[in-house]
Amino acid sequence: GESVGLHLPTLSVQEGDNSIINCAYSNSASDYFIWYKQESGKGPQFIIDIRSNMDKRQGQRVTVLLNKTVKHLSLQIAATQPGDSAVYFCAETFRGRRLYFGRGTQLTVWP
Amino acid sequence: ETGVTQTPRHLVMGMTNKKSLKCEQHLGHNAMYWYKQSAKKPLELMFVYNFKEQTENNSVPSRFSPECPNSSHLFLHLHTLQPEDSALYLCASSQGGIEGEETQYFGPGTRLLVL
Numbered sequence: 772g773e774s775v776g777l778h779l780p781t782l783s784v785q786e787g788d789n790s791i792i793n794c795a796y797s798n799s800a801s802d803y804f805i806w807y808k809q810e811s812g813k814g815p816q817f818i819i820d821i822r823s824n825m826d827k828r829q830g831q832r833v834t835v836l837l838n839k840t841v842k843h844l845s846l847q848i849a850a851t852q853p854g855d856s857a858v859y860f861c862a863e864t865f866r867g868r869r870l871y872f873g874r875g876t877q878l879t880v881w882p
Numbered sequence: 883e884t885g886v887t888q889t890p891r892h893l894v895m896g897m898t899n900k901k902s903l904k905c906e907q908h909l910g911h912n913a914m915y916w917y918k919q920s921a922k923k924p925l926e927l928m929f930v931y932n933f934k935e936q937t938e939n940n941s942v943p944s945r946f947s948p949e950c951p952n953s954s955h956l957f958l959h960l961h962t963l964q965p966e967d968s969a970l971y972l973c974a975s976s977q978g979g980i981e982g983e984e985t986q987y988f989g990p991g992t993r994l995l996v997l
Contacts, residue, residue: 803984805984805985805986807988812990813990813991814884814886814888814972814974814988814989814990814991815925815972815988816884816988817884817985817986817987820985860925864984867984868984869927869930869938870927870984870986871924872924872925873924874923874924875924
């Protein structure tokens with residue numbers, strides 16, 4: 772069975788607002804996590820990653836937070852834009868072995 | 883562009899047909915993967931190749947047959963498929979190795995419809 776899941780299957784936000792996409796994982800030994808973005812008709816695209824020795828990592832307009840105590844991962848998107856509309860997946864792995872993916876959250880940005 | 887290409891992008895085939903999906907990566911990676919993506923389901927890992935050797939077959943039916951002639955190319959040969967095999971088939975690559983870089987880079991996928 773899958774070890775990674777998502778709290779909400781869909782998220783709608785207004786353009787300019789911040790978005791928060793959540794992910795729960797079950798394997799406390801997982802040491803590496805990745806967020807992917809998948810636009811319609813395309814393959815998943817790497818957004819940002821974080822290792823288990825970190826709590827937070829920032830990219831361009833995106834921040835990933837890792838809470839190992841409750842095995843929770845989140846992706847924050849600042850000033851959400853229409854181009855951010857996509858399905859977002861989290862994935863986890865342990866020691867570089869296979870990735871386990873969640874079902875994904877559909878983010879819709881409306882003007 | 884992620885450096886991973888897949889052809890064809892769309893494929894319609896009958897249950898008695900034989901077809902092949904092709905994947906090529908230009909990233910110098912050593913590991914390649916096939917995934918199946920069905921609606922409202924998590925990505926399903928099918929096969930893993932590391933340095934051209936198959937290291938994982940995730941209980942995939944024999945009507946799917948992978949081939950990895952070198953580290954840059956990966957094929958998925960299809961024969962006598964079922965309508966439930968209709969899905970998006972994604973190829974990915976990563977650095978690979980014993981405990982290599984885990985980040986996988988995906989191609990655009992092949993949208994397969996089995997009639």
